[in-house]
Amino acid sequence: SSRYKTELCRPFEENGFCKYGDKCQFAHGEAELRNLNRHPKYKTERCRTFHSTGFCPYGPRCHFIHNEDE
Ligand SMILES: [Zn+2]
Ligand SMILES: [Zn+2]
Known part of the structure; x- marks a missing residue:
């Protein structure tokens, strides 16, 4: 997906945990966030x-x- 890791994962941001783990389409923290659309x-x-x-x-x-x- 072109949106892969371009947005922060909301559950991870709110709870510090995401059930999708490494397979999540969203970024877990600023470090994973891709910069291209920034x-x-x-x-x-x-x-x-x-x-x-x-x-x-x-x-x-x-x-x-x-x-x-x-
Ligand atoms: Zn996630
Ligand atoms: Zn604003």
């Missing part, structure tokens, strides 16, 4: 939408910083 400014600037409205439709996939510890 915005060059990925997480280098604060998300204007999130910080003005408290909500961003992109959620965890947003290219901008939502929380300072991201």
